[in-house]
Amino acid sequence: MKKKISLRVIRRISFYYEALLKLNLPENTYISSRKLEEVTGVSCNQVRQDFFYLGISIGKQKKGYQVKKLFRELKKILSIDHSSKVIIIGAGRIGQALSNYKLFKDRNIMVTALFDIKKELVGTEIGKPGQKKPVLHVDGLEAYLSENPDIKIALLTVPEEAAQETLDKLISHGIMGVVNFAPKILKVPKETRDIQLINDCIGTSLYKIVYLLYSKK
Amino acid sequence: MKKKISLRVIRRISFYYEALLKLNLPENTYISSRKLEEVTGVSCNQVRQDFFYLGISIGKQKKGYQVKKLFRELKKILSIDHSSKVIIIGAGRIGQALSNYKLFKDRNIMVTALFDIKKELVGTEIGKPGQKKPVLHVDGLEAYLSENPDIKIALLTVPEEAAQETLDKLISHGIMGVVNFAPKILKVPKETRDIQLINDCIGTSLYKIVYLLYSKK
């Protein structure tokens, strides 16, 4: 029965959250919509409109929004007020790079394991000491997921050729959300239930930048 | 004096183009807006609306759009009917993965070189035999760009900490378009002219997938 929030709003909310993280202000200080405009590029009107729409009414006239409270509200909306476990499929260059991103921590996201089919990779561990993650064989995926039923998200970094097939397999094993990094737009099979798929292919950005730069006039 | 085309439209145009590439139909066959809906997920009404808006009036009733002509039109709009050279800044895992993407070819994009500061990397070559690209030191960037004034685009894959500083440097050396892959939202300095910056940080997708999956109810 919740109000529908578009992904555009979610994107902006994530900008506000990132900005707060970066500014690293004391928890009991205040930040105004004007300041948020300055650091995120989102207009102060839009900021207030978003907050109004989402029911964030913690502002104080003349001061703004208390950092501590704002953090709490934003986290709640983004559903990062609790921890989420994810796996990475494909332990190649992209998968390895992802698994080391420290940004996961601030988002309460934990990479629990990587999966691959290459002999050289399976059995190794990726990451700095203290945060090493195992690389397992894709054949063990089904077993792994049934042992860890709280893992609902997979990041897909396999080669283009294997991407659709791997996606289908993930879905059949119970994964509910996938971010696809392979340079190819994937689709979820029609019959499947509420699977969330985000195609984060780099292709799109390349088209955009080329268009922006070369189509002038 | 050209009509303004939003990045949303560009994104869809790239979907149509990708779909055509993938279908690999004979040049003299026809594809309908319904078929395009089927393969891209964009509604046939939207497809025709896009084509109308962009002045693509090559359709034939009862048949659709000739593949050959459609390719030509889409390429023209995307400005990929001519070749673009790009450099990659940061020859780490992400940079190396990017430099090997074959998708560049269909987009008429050529990676000419990678840049890094690490001793182990500078001087090496990345890529398969026949398409090897040199890794150069960032200190040589200015000289390289003045020798290659047709390079206007850089893909930024340096660590988060170095990202903003590197972006500023690129701009000062004449780069006009940057796609940022570092997990941090960058900004172009205010004074600078028409610099095009696309932040393609993976962060956003993660927020979206977590939201989509866990905010239910």
Add this chain to the structure above:
DNA sequence: TAGATTGTTAATCGATTAACAATC
């Protein structure tokens, strides 16, 4: 107090969807 900033409404803008005459 005067100035700054919120919450909220209304106006504007842009994008998508629906509909259908034309016609191959």
Add this chain to the structure above:
DNA sequence: TAGATTGTTAATCGATTAACAATC
């Protein structure tokens, strides 16, 4: 011919911007 599909217009929908009273 009948059916399918385009090009185009109008209607709808949603998102952004602007404005301002309330008030700390």
